[in-house]
Amino acid sequence: MTRLNETARTTAVPYELRRLGTIMSADPGDPLEAEGVLNPATAWGADGELYLYPRVVAAGNVSRIARARVTVVDGVPVGVERLGIVLSPDERWEHGRQNAGVEDPRITFLEPIGLHVMTYIAYGPLGPKPALAISRDTIDWQRLGPIHFAYQPELKTDLNLFPNKDIVFFPELVAGPDGRPSIALLHRPMWDLDWLRPGEGATTPAGIDDDRPSIWIGYVDLEDVRRDPAALTRVHGSSMIAAPEMGYETAKIGAGPAPLRVPEGWLLLHHGVSGAKPKGFELAHGSRYAAGAMLLDAEDPRRVIARSAEPLLAPETAEELHGTLGNVVFPTAIEQIGDRRFVFYGMADSSIGVAELTRLD
Template sequence: MSTTSAASRIPYRLVRKGMIMSPLPGEANEAEGVLNPASGRTPNGRLHLLPRLVAKGNVSRVGLAEVTFTDGVPSGVERRGVVLAPDEGWERGKRNAGVEDPRVTWIPSLGKHVMSYVAYGPLGPKPALAVSEDLTEWTRLGPIHFAYQPDLDTDLNLFPNKDVVHFPEPVPGPDGEPAYAMLHRPMWDLGWFRPGEGVHLPAGITDERPGIWISYVPVAEVETDIRALARPRAHRLVALSAHPWEELKIGAGPAPIRVPEGWLLIHHGVSGHIEDPFAQNQKVSYAAGAMILDPADPAKVLARSEEPLMAPETEEERTGTVPNVVFPTAIEEIDGQRYVFYGMADAQIGVALLERTA
């Protein structure tokens, strides 16, 4: 992990354009909110969101909704149904179930959309993958299985893990060979599973706060078998919390996008107080920031925003299932401009224009 922190070197800002999706009255699948969408384009080029739909009891599904526009700006959606539900045994427990917080990356070299999502099963939140060519029909690749890495002195599969997202093209792996890379956020406290067990940190890590990691799969392996995407290795720490607005933890947002400075990663940072990492916390604030990752080594941070690009300010962002949440999860180019879609207080979905400032 190598970081150069300079807000002036993040020449981007987010400008709110409004709320574009809220729960439909009477729709059981949306009784507790619509939030944290993925995005992509169907074969006919139409832009869609894949929102997390939350039913009573915090049971989540992934929906599909076509984006509508007013004067070229995203302004609403037309629902197209549910495309992923917690139908597999490992996606549900006796008192919980869910497929949550999808991220979707279109990877042209594979000709597929790759969805990462959180399966909320018997052992809590575990990351999983699915692939599609049309955003409608999805093939599960199964839970992600992180390869054992002796120098970490631990097994990453022991830990809950969220905020998984793929780069849209191969990047140099640690050995210099082309690889498909994914960002993710392990959580080291095992007390949720075995009371009193506490935090188990990998070798060389002294900060127990959840941060952003990167793992790789060689291109040649994926070309032979797409299921190799679910077996990443060469795990490396990318970034930990560095500023007050992200003092508790950070996590990746939408798929990184290539900009002149490198890979632009929009991320979220959390401040406040967390009593239970798996409860719907009411004493936190989620804000959006940005990093620039090195194209030659995406585990290296070249620049980072010292202040958030967006923090909870509007009524929709400050009032909801979890108050004070701005949670960016998707980014799309529309007529030459980039828009970021984000969850608002775990209840609704907003959109903001990503503008270059220099």
């Protein structure tokens, strides 16, 4: 299968990340944080304050999504004030008999519809499934339910059969496959079904011969969403745009924060995983998670026009090397404070770090 990004491109992505430190670590006195705080979303409140939405993990790997006010000193985020839980695995489809979780949120403010949209992963009886919640004030969140992928005959498969992670919306409208203004999102299907049916292996869509988890794009009809926000859960026109390629992403890749509009196009920070190959969606101890970047075409974000040959940020500090899952840098949010941009990322599935994103001259 020929991907739209299989055209002449460069590995020069003129951006870099500089780590600034740890912004949040688990509170040893809080049982809801017994196994770590990690992989946060962010959003600006109506009060002009920046809020962090970390995944907090209780004993037994039960995840919830919390809310915390970001403390900013001299224009730099340095800490948080905890404000409680905004989403728990309360729905039956968000937990099984021996597992539960609402995990790894990303939040995008979709200006065309005036809503903050949170994507998250519901760890239910059939593994990780992507789901959505919306908010007007960043305080109260209304579930829209699981994402449903429309059937595409050319793929000869049903994307809804497979676990899916790393879901994030573009903040602005883009041209859909039919050329109409559309809401776009990135997602990452996982084809290995051995966890559910031992011996089943990986069943990839027609024309896809690489079963490693890769970045896909899909679209939502704008007019449908304006009539009913629940239409955000109905995705069509999915296609793969980027597979593992570089040395730091030999096992899998996945989208990070919402793509950022920059002069060159759309800047997408992503995580690349090397080392031990994971089975299904399970964590792979011995893997290394690093943060990379790619540029997507401004007019057609299905096209990758540049890609970093080396990671922008790789595990180096004690917090990044040691934790629930060591050797992990996992970017999930970007925010601008003043004239500076900051990236929030998970550290070894245990803490949350912040790095500054700058453009190379």
